[in-house]
Amino acid sequence: MSNAPALRSIDIRQLRYFLVVAEELNFRRAAERLHITQPPLSRQIAALEAALGQALLERSGGPTTTRLTAAGQLARSEFAAAVVAFDAALQRIVSAAGPERTRLRLGLPWWVDMSGFGGIEQALRRGGELPPLEPVLANSVELFGQLQSGEIDAALLTMPQELHGLVHHPVVRLPHVALVPAASPLARKRTLRLRDLESLPPFLRFNKRVNPALWLHYQRFYDAAGFKPPRELDVPASTAVAQIAAGRGCTVMPAAFARQRYPGVVARRLLDEIYVELHLVLAERLEPALARALHSRIEMLAAALG
Structure with missing residues (x-):
């Protein structure tokens, strides 16, 4: 004891x-x-x-x-x-809780700028069909696990990803920007090609084992652009910004991520096509009325994230 x-x-x-x-x-x-x-x-x-x-x-x-x-x-x-x-x-x-909800837990990509979430929530709840929202920020793999376990009710997930039959709806296509150190020569340019990033090794990206389908999705864009960085470094996406601020490499991120300012890091528009799609994915046991209400607000979500 x-x-x-x-x-x-x-x-x-x-x-x-x-x-x-x-x-x-x-x-x-x-x-x-x-x-x-x-x-x-x-x-x-x-x-x-x-x-x-x-x-x-x-x-x-x-x-x-x-x-x-x-x-x-x-x-x-x-x-x-x-x-x-x-x-x-x-x-x-959660399943036994019935229709009397006090909140709806919505998973969001970790990079979403939460400074405007209050306005997003107000727009989504207009009409009274949705309860107050509780945002949960994480990467798509973690959010999917929380959907399966019932810890969250719905999530915006980066595709492609195996969803094992869960209902999902496309929301928005997110173009990407290059993130480079503010002190680098590339920071003085307004636009960049992917191949320009070959001059700032290492190129930072998440490990293929974390999400193989999404890793290959990006790789297809890199191959199409002839982008072959001389050195790559596997790092969690959430730590890449700190590395870049220290002058240790570069990466690409959704343009929405660059709405936030990070000391020592600048975002530059890419001339090469590279994007991901966000889908609204619903937990299996989400009440039909709430599922319909969320689906009806996809355009609002797209406007907030695009």
């Missing part, structure tokens, strides 16, 4: 983090999949081990030789079952 307080400090996020590390057996790859950096991931795993009083991973040889201890092997099995049970419990509770 002496370690009961420590055990109560364990949260479901730590279990999810551990399961990704246990699958990858590599902290760098696990951090990329989770779209966080390695230090906070290591801290969460260390906190989990401290609370349990057990070492779950052996990583004395570095991140590439991470192994599960005997306790870690048991934890992988038990935690996987616990996460499944947790997600199922959430689904049952």
Whole structure:
């Protein structure tokens, strides 16, 4: 009983983090999949081990030789079952809540400028068919997982992505811009070609393992433009801006992302075609009336995000 307080400090996020590390057996790859950096991931795993009083991973040889201890092997099995049970419990509770809603949880891409969300919500709720909105920002892979588990009701997801039969509607096509260091020669130009970015290695992009379909979607645009960067670096998209501000590479992002200003980074219009589509994806158990109300407001969403 002496370690009961420590055990109560364990949260479901730590279990999810551990399961990704246990699958990858590599902290760098696990951090990329989770779209966080390695230090906070290591801290969460260390906190989990401290609370349990057990070492779950052996990583004395570095991140590439991470192994599960005997306790870690048991934890992988038990935690996987616990996460499944947790997600199922959430689904049952949400499903049993009935039509009396106090909020509608809407997943949005992590790069959306939230400064104008109040106006977006006001427009979407006009007519009284929708309850107050609670925005949830994350990448598309994470948002899809939350849709499946019932943690959110609908989401704007970057396509292409496997949706496993969920109802979805196209909302808007988003052209991309180049993000380059403000101190670079390319920052002095008004427009750029993709091939211009070959002069600012490394080219920053997310790891193919995170979302293979979307990675290949981008690659087709790069191939069509003859874009062959001399060096690429896999980084979570959410950390790319900091790298660019430090003069360590360049990348492309949806033009809507560039509405926000980032010190040390400038956005330049691309002359080569490159875009992604955002789709409104609905959770399977979303009430039909709410699904219809959201669908009727797709033009409003497109105007806000385009």
